[in-house]
Amino acid sequence: MFNSLDQLFVSLKHWLVGFAPAAWQPWVSALISAAAIIGVFALLFALVTVLERKGLGRIQNRYGPNRVGPAGFLQFAADGIKALTKEDLVPRAADKVIHFLAPIVLVMPVVLAFSVLPFGRDMVAVDFDAGVLFFFAVGAAAEVAVFMAGWSSRNKYSLLGAMRAIAQMISYEVPLILSAVTVIMMVGSLSTVQIVAAQGGYAGWLPDWHVFTPWGFAGFVLFMIAATAESNRSPFDMPEGESEIIAGYFVEYSGFKFALFFLGEYFGMFAISAMAITLFLGGWHAPFEALVWIPSWAWFFLKLMAIIFTFIWIRGTVPRLRIDQLMNFAWKFMLPMALINLVAAAVWHFMPTGLARWLVGVALVVGPYLLLGRGLMQNQNVGKRIYRYAD
Amino acid sequence: MLGEGIIKGMAETARNFLGSYVSDERLTTVQYPEERIPQTENARQFPFLVHDGEDWHKGLRCVACQICEKECPPKCIYIEKSKDKKPDYVGKPQFYPAVFDIDLAVCMSCQICVEVCPFDAIKMNIEYELSTADRFGGLLVNKQQLARPNAYFHKIHPTEAAEVDARLAAEKAKANAKAKAAAAAATKTAAAPPATEAATK
Numbered sequence: 001m002f003n004s005l006d007q008l009f010v011s012l013k014h015w016l017v018g019f020a021p022a023a024w025q026p027w028v029s030a031l032i033s034a035a036a037i038i039g040v041f042a043l044l045f046a047l048v049t050v051l052e053r054k055g056l057g058r059i060q061n062r063y064g065p066n067r068v069g070p071a072g073f074l075q076f077a078a079d080g081i082k083a084l085t086k087e088d089l090v091p092r093a094a095d096k097v098i099h100f101l102a103p104i105v106l107v108m109p110v111v112l113a114f115s116v117l118p119f120g121r122d123m124v125a126v127d128f129d130a131g132v133l134f135f136f137a138v139g140a141a142a143e144v145a146v147f148m149a150g151w152s153s154r155n156k157y158s159l160l161g162a163m164r165a166i167a168q169m170i171s172y173e174v175p176l177i178l179s180a181v182t183v184i185m186m187v188g189s190l191s192t193v194q195i196v197a198a199q200g201g202y203a204g205w206l207p208d209w210h211v212f213t214p215w216g217f218a219g220f221v222l223f224m225i226a227a228t229a230e231s232n233r234s235p236f237d238m239p240e241g242e243s244e245i246i247a248g249y250f251v252e253y254s255g256f257k258f259a260l261f262f263l264g265e266y267f268g269m270f271a272i273s274a275m276a277i278t279l280f281l282g283g284w285h286a287p288f289e290a291l292v293w294i295p296s297w298a299w300f301f302l303k304l305m306a307i308i309f310t311f312i313w314i315r316g317t318v319p320r321l322r323i324d325q326l327m328n329f330a331w332k333f334m335l336p337m338a339l340i341n342l343v344a345a346a347v348w349h350f351m352p353t354g355l356a357r358w359l360v361g362v363a364l365v366v367g368p369y370l371l372l373g374r375g376l377m378q379n380q381n382v383g384k385r386i387y388r389y390a391d
Numbered sequence: 392m393l394g395e396g397i398i399k400g401m402a403e404t405a406r407n408f409l410g411s412y413v414s415d416e417r418l419t420t421v422q423y424p425e426e427r428i429p430q431t432e433n434a435r436q437f438p439f440l441v442h443d444g445e446d447w448h449k450g451l452r453c454v455a456c457q458i459c460e461k462e463c464p465p466k467c468i469y470i471e472k473s474k475d476k477k478p479d480y481v482g483k484p485q486f487y488p489a490v491f492d493i494d495l496a497v498c499m500s501c502q503i504c505v506e507v508c509p510f511d512a513i514k515m516n517i518e519y520e521l522s523t524a525d526r527f528g529g530l531l532v533n534k535q536q537l538a539r540p541n542a543y544f545h546k547i548h549p550t551e552a553a554e555v556d557a558r559l560a561a562e563k564a565k566a567n568a569k570a571k572a573a574a575a576a577a578t579k580t581a582a583a584p585p586a587t588e589a590a591t592k
Contacts (some may be wrong), residue, residue, distance in 0.1 A: 058411045059404045063420050317404045318397060333393075373393025 006295045009036070010122050033125040037114045044304075045266045046076035052312050059316035079259075086255035091154060094252060098152035103253070103260035106145035109138040110267040116192050117274045120284045120297030124193055131192040132184060135275055136177055139230070142268060143169045146239065146249050149261070153252035161248020164323060165239030168229055171330035172236075176226035178338035179219040182345040183210055183279045196283030207289075209282035214361035215345040218369070220280040222338050224310075227276060229330070231269040233311055235318035236326060243320075273307040274300075281307075333372050340368045432548055435502055435515035438493060440537045443480055447538035452512035454479065455488040459504035459513055467497035468504060479510075480559065481566045491534040495521055511555045517547050 004011070013032050020028040050065060050073055057064025066072035090099055116131035118124040128134050143166055150162020184190055187198045201208040210216030229236040240248040250261045277283060281303050284296035321329070344364035351357040411417045421428055442450035455472040471490035479485045504513050516539070523529030545552040 055408065058408045061407055061411050061417045061419065063418065063422075313401060313404060313408075316408075317400045370392065376393060 006121055006297075008295070009120070009297065030125070033115075034111075037125060038111060041114065041267060041270055042263070044270060045263055046080075047073070048266060048270075048308055049079070049262075050075045051308075052315075055309070055312045056316045059313070083256055083259040088255040088257065089252070091252050093154040095152040095154070098148050099252070100257075102145050102149035102152060103257045103264065105148060106142055106264040107260055107267065109141035109145075110264050110271055113138045113271040114267075114274070117271065117278060118193050118196050118283055119274075119300050120295065123284075123297060127193050128191060130190045132180060132190045132195070132275075132279075135192075135271075136173075136180070139268070139271070140169075140173060142264070145264070149253070150249035153249070155252050157245040157247075157251045158249050160245050161239045161241065161251070164241070164245075165232065165249060167323070168232075168236060168238060168326060168330075171327060172226045172229035172334070175222055175330065175334035175338040176230055178335070179222040179226065179341060180275075180279055182215055182219045182341055185342070185345055186210065186215075186349060192278050192283075196278055196285070199282040200285055202289045205288070207282055207285060207287055209280065209285070209287075211280040211282075213348060214358070214365045215341055215348050216280055218337070218341045218344065218365040220276065222334060222341065223276050223280065224307075226334065227269075227272040228311065228314065229326075231272055232265060233269065234315040235321050237320055238323060238326065241320065269308070269311060270304065273304055273311070276307060277303045328376065333376050336372055337368060341365065430517050432550060434517045436500055436519045437495065437498055437516050437521060437532075438502075438504055438513050438537070439516040439539045439543075440491065440534065441512055441514055441541055441544050442538050443541050445540070447535065447540070449477070450540075451487060451534075451538060452480065452510050453488050453491065454485040454510055454512070455491075456486075456509070458507050458509070462503050462507045464501060464503060465497045465499055467494040467499075468492070469494075481563055483566075488534060491537060493532050493537065495523075495530040495532055496526075511559065514544055514548070514551075 013029065013036075016032055017025050017029045053075070054064035054066075054072065064072065065075040068074045068078045090096055113135050115125040116128050116135050146165045146169070147162045150158040150160075150165070153159075183195060187195050189195060189198075199207070199209050206212050211220045228234075232239050238244075238248075240250075245251075250258055253261060277300065284300040286292045286294060286296075286299050344361055347364060348357060348361045351360060407417070441452050442448075443452065444450035455470055457470050457472070460466075460468045460470045469490065469492040470488050473487045473489040476484035477487050500515070502515055505515055541552070541556070544555075
């Protein structure tokens, strides 16, 4: 019973693939995987847009959308129809081909990134030996799309937004990958499936997830901060910056192309959250041994929803950073912290198990955190604001 | 310490998030079509014409003096005076508006028409759901659509309506007294024509 539920989608796929002639089977298998990924995550996107608006509303003591469908959950359909029926404007001065291609170039690599993520036991579209590398390589392609959009629109706001986006994404790409490298170091593999398998055990009441080690916790936090910046979400939403540069690189996009950008951003967020789960939160493994009977894919999506909720929560809390604050944070805190974390991981790896390992590991993470944090806060005048002429 | 403020802020937003499900006083939103905020007595949206009695046409207080038409800043009122006369609330024959149209699209709810009306014939309504699917005919509100009974006026602006009624009653009483006096004088003159003749001489 447990096995059949856990392997429900895997057996369903095998059953469907069985209908195809033997020569076609690999293609049919890939097609079914791709269709399932796109279908499931498009639905999740629709759900999350509504949930996000409702959550942000609740954070601001409002209701949020509650009109279309039961409790407002069909709002995405209304939004989609609206986006589809809108006029598709292309500026006369725009580079039309690139302007058209940019949203497609944004969405395609993001969807490709899903192919290496294990969504459950045996549920991975492609088990790459270099899955993590592929994921980050493909994720970096989003930057090209963003700059294509900003440049081809021939609009100063678009260009400013695109330049900010490039500066931000490249700056945060470094700590993002460096914090992921710790996991690769410890597991000794770039394959996402093997990284998840390495976190499968249970030590006492804690599972063997990387997040429950000092270096893993620091890595997870660094990874999530960098992921927020990578997916252009608040407080790192400067490329969009509605109040500063209108909507940044998609000022000149309307209708369905805008919806595609929106979709691409959310898909990016899901992909990077799924990567965080894979690297640090034990992938599809249950948090307690007693809860193993719940299907693996259910655990994966529960974790995914938890991370998405945190993203929404942070969006509802933190105001947008200034570009210099963002750069300071990336290069003066995130990068040194990620490098020190590599050392912490190495020390953890070579020290014998025991209390000493924990103490050294925690000290290697917390000490630099406090020092770097103090350094970062020092230059800031966070005291009471003094007005020269008012009062 | 770095990150302290973010933790504090997140605690605050979490309190808001959970609190909005628990306590109703946090959610100040009024779910409009289902619930409405009761309007204040001095609320005003768009003018209406007051009529006394049941028959809106007979009871209309408006005498087509066209002061409101002239005073209206955006010129949204259009009045055509009648050729004949009909008795007003005192019984005195008066003109009445053959046509009285207000353009809803032009009206700016300034209440100047109400303030200049010497007959208390035009007042402000509190109805605010005035949109229509017909943007030409539907937005030109005619006499019949504007007419509301005095009882309605009492319902929406009780203080003002009571004051207006008292004033009108006083005027009517005064007019009645005057008429009675005039009638009495007329009977007196009829009874003693020589005396008046003598007096005029």
